[in-house]
Amino acid sequence: MTLYALISSLELGLVFGIMAIGVYLTFRVLNFPDLSVDGSLPLGAAVSSVAIIAGINPWMALIAAFLAGGLAGLVTAFLNVRFGIMSLLASIVTMTALYSINIRIMGRPNLALLGEETVFSQFEAICPAFLQGNLISLFLYSLIICLLGLCLYFFLATEVGLALRATGNNPQMARAMGISTGGMTLLGVSLSNALVAFAGALYSQSQGSADVGMGIGTIVAGLVSVIIGEAMVRKKGVAWALLGALVGSCLYRVVIGFALATGTGDSIFALKASDLNLITAVIVVLLLAGPKLQLAARRSSK
Amino acid sequence: MIEVKQAYKTFNRGTPDENPSIRGLSLKINDGDFVTVIGSNGAGKSTLMNLLSGSIQADSGSIHIAGQDVSTMPEYKRARFIGRVFQDPKVGSASDLSVAENLSLAMKRCGGRGLRLANRKAYHETFKEKLSHLDLGLEERLNDSIGLLSGGQRQAITLLMASMIEPHILLLDEHTAALDPKTADRVMRLTDQIIKEHKLTALMITHNMEQAVKYGNRLVMLHQGKVALDISGSERENLKEEDLLAQFSKLAKT
Numbered sequence: 001m002t003l004y005a006l007i008s009s010l011e012l013g014l015v016f017g018i019m020a021i022g023v024y025l026t027f028r029v030l031n032f033p034d035l036s037v038d039g040s041l042p043l044g045a046a047v048s049s050v051a052i053i054a055g056i057n058p059w060m061a062l063i064a065a066f067l068a069g070g071l072a073g074l075v076t077a078f079l080n081v082r083f084g085i086m087s088l089l090a091s092i093v094t095m096t097a098l099y100s101i102n103i104r105i106m107g108r109p110n111l112a113l114l115g116e117e118t119v120f121s122q123f124e125a126i127c128p129a130f131l132q133g134n135l136i137s138l139f140l141y142s143l144i145i146c147l148l149g150l151c152l153y154f155f156l157a158t159e160v161g162l163a164l165r166a167t168g169n170n171p172q173m174a175r176a177m178g179i180s181t182g183g184m185t186l187l188g189v190s191l192s193n194a195l196v197a198f199a200g201a202l203y204s205q206s207q208g209s210a211d212v213g214m215g216i217g218t219i220v221a222g223l224v225s226v227i228i229g230e231a232m233v234r235k236k237g238v239a240w241a242l243l244g245a246l247v248g249s250c251l252y253r254v255v256i257g258f259a260l261a262t263g264t265g266d267s268i269f270a271l272k273a274s275d276l277n278l279i280t281a282v283i284v285v286l287l288l289a290g291p292k293l294q295l296a297a298r299r300s301s302k
Numbered sequence: 303m304i305e306v307k308q309a310y311k312t313f314n315r316g317t318p319d320e321n322p323s324i325r326g327l328s329l330k331i332n333d334g335d336f337v338t339v340i341g342s343n344g345a346g347k348s349t350l351m352n353l354l355s356g357s358i359q360a361d362s363g364s365i366h367i368a369g370q371d372v373s374t375m376p377e378y379k380r381a382r383f384i385g386r387v388f389q390d391p392k393v394g395s396a397s398d399l400s401v402a403e404n405l406s407l408a409m410k411r412c413g414g415r416g417l418r419l420a421n422r423k424a425y426h427e428t429f430k431e432k433l434s435h436l437d438l439g440l441e442e443r444l445n446d447s448i449g450l451l452s453g454g455q456r457q458a459i460t461l462l463m464a465s466m467i468e469p470h471i472l473l474l475d476e477h478t479a480a481l482d483p484k485t486a487d488r489v490m491r492l493t494d495q496i497i498k499e500h501k502l503t504a505l506m507i508t509h510n511m512e513q514a515v516k517y518g519n520r521l522v523m524l525h526q527g528k529v530a531l532d533i534s535g536s537e538r539e540n541l542k543e544e545d546l547l548a549q550f551s552k553l554a555k556t
């Protein structure tokens with residue numbers, strides 16, 4: 001694996017780390033398995049791209065994507081809270097609807113940002129000279145992530161944030177403590193999808209394109225990152241969990257990058273970029289089945 | 303004052319599992335009353351508490367708390383009036399949150415949550431002081447996850463949470479049933495002390511006849527979703543365990 005490939009993997013790890021943090025919010029904090037992120041990632045990309053092409057400032061485009069994602073999450077949560085539709089089902093409905101909506105927004109299945117201003121091009125212009133090429137985006141990602149991570153960390157420590165965590169951990173107790181669990185679900189799922197859409201927007205600005213299919217496998221990648229993060233960072237607490245999701249995301253992308261870099265060739269077993277989802281699925285199974293497999297191995301060796 | 307008027311609740315209405323649990327129950331609890339509630343399994347005691355707290359909605363009838371009709375008020379809004387300790391020690395606290403975080407949640411039971419720091423250092427003196435009354439050494443474990451504590455320790459903390467901000471009524475559902483005799487006794491005495499100290503209105507379900515006559519100033523017996531017995535005043539003061547057992551066998555025959 002070349003240094004260049006490593007840096008690209010880290011970049012992916014960071015930008016999708018924002019997405020992983022969103023997935024952490026629903027899966028772990030709220031205990032609300034939410035698949036709509038597969039649709040809100042491309043939603044963010046679509047909104048941001050259309051906004052940029054319309055001449056809107058790329059930073060504002062990111063904010064617009066954030067809000068659009070929040071709205072998508074709100075729909076999923078509303079279906080669950082108001083009509084009692086199971087969270088998985090409600091999120092699949094939203095995800096499916098978003099596929100059509102994303103194409104509507106872009107007017108077609110994909111858009112290219114040829115020569116348009118992005119946050120990267122703007123940042124490059126004001127960047128100190130020693131940062132070049134790849135490092136610029138790496139630096140910008142880190143900056144944005146630190147900012148978002150800190151905001152989220154402080155938010156989760158506030159009274160509302162604590163209410164959110166209590167809702168996911170023990171809804172019955174939360175209600176007895178005067179917390180509107182429905183309201184917290186709306187808030188948490190929105191926030192999660194807003195982060196995911198933001199990640200999608202940022203990614204599309206770095207790639208210079210948006211594609212309706214780019215969201216496939218988002219939820220699985222996010223889950224893998226969260227689970228790897230939990231295995232790596234064993235400490236308890238919100239700060240460690242947020243850091244874990246980031247570390248997990250980076251590690252996951254590096255592993256994928258490494259697999260793709262070494263597994264190339266001409267045979268039919270050589271890996272292609274499109275094998276990524278299969279590799280991811282295998283990693284998920286290994287991670288989840290790992291403890292059981294170890295146990296079985298220990299039993300049979302006795 | 304709490305007033306339940308002609309409450310009915312049937313679970314699984316219109317299915318083969320149809321089960322009338324509360325059948326025209328009326329009950330008036332005056333401020334400062336400490337009512338012990340007894341009754342056989344399935345008599346509707348927990349269901350009555352769920353109706354009061356809003357965890358379930360009555361099919362008909364009305365519930366007033368502090369002069370306000372709360373019949374259709376959602377549970378989280380009614381929480382402002384109600385402190386509650388559940389039958390199951392795991393239900394009353396959030397296991398992944400720390401002791402201090404759980405207690406911080408209780409500081410805001412009556413609402414007013416905003417973007418201020420939840421688990422404030424300024425609270426910790428109060429928390430430690432209250433925890434030290436439990437005599438369980440929990441004042442040293444503010445930052446431990448509550449899930450690491452035993453059932454009895456959790457139940458004791460839930461009691462503190464329920465009474466942290468003085469509730470209009472304290473609901474206790476067999477809250478010492480899952481505890482070892484010594485801890486049960488300690489939690490029960492602490493309960494009595496808290497109720498007396500703050501002159502709280504309380505409703506305590508128990509299957510322990512000794513507790514039922516020893517504590518409180520009024521006793522209510524439920525049978526088939528209705529009040530079968532309501533004893534207060536001097537009659538209540540002279541009540542013996544044997545009298546209650548006699549009542550149980552009398553009802554069993556009907």
Ligand SMILES: Nc1ncnc2c1ncn2[C@@H]1O[C@H](COP(=O)(O)OP(=O)(O)OP(=O)(O)O)[C@@H](O)[C@H]1O
Binds near residue numbers: 322323343345346
């Ligand atoms: N959620 C529910 N769904 C269906 N039936 C229920 C439900 N909750 C209670 N019941 C039924 O209502 C009746 C009263 O139950 P409740 O839990 O109030 O009894 P209880 O007096 O608290 O009994 P115990 O002393 O065993 O705790 C029972 O027949 C029970 O089966």
Ligand SMILES: [Mg+2]
Binds near residue numbers: 347348349389
């Ligand atoms: Mg009960």
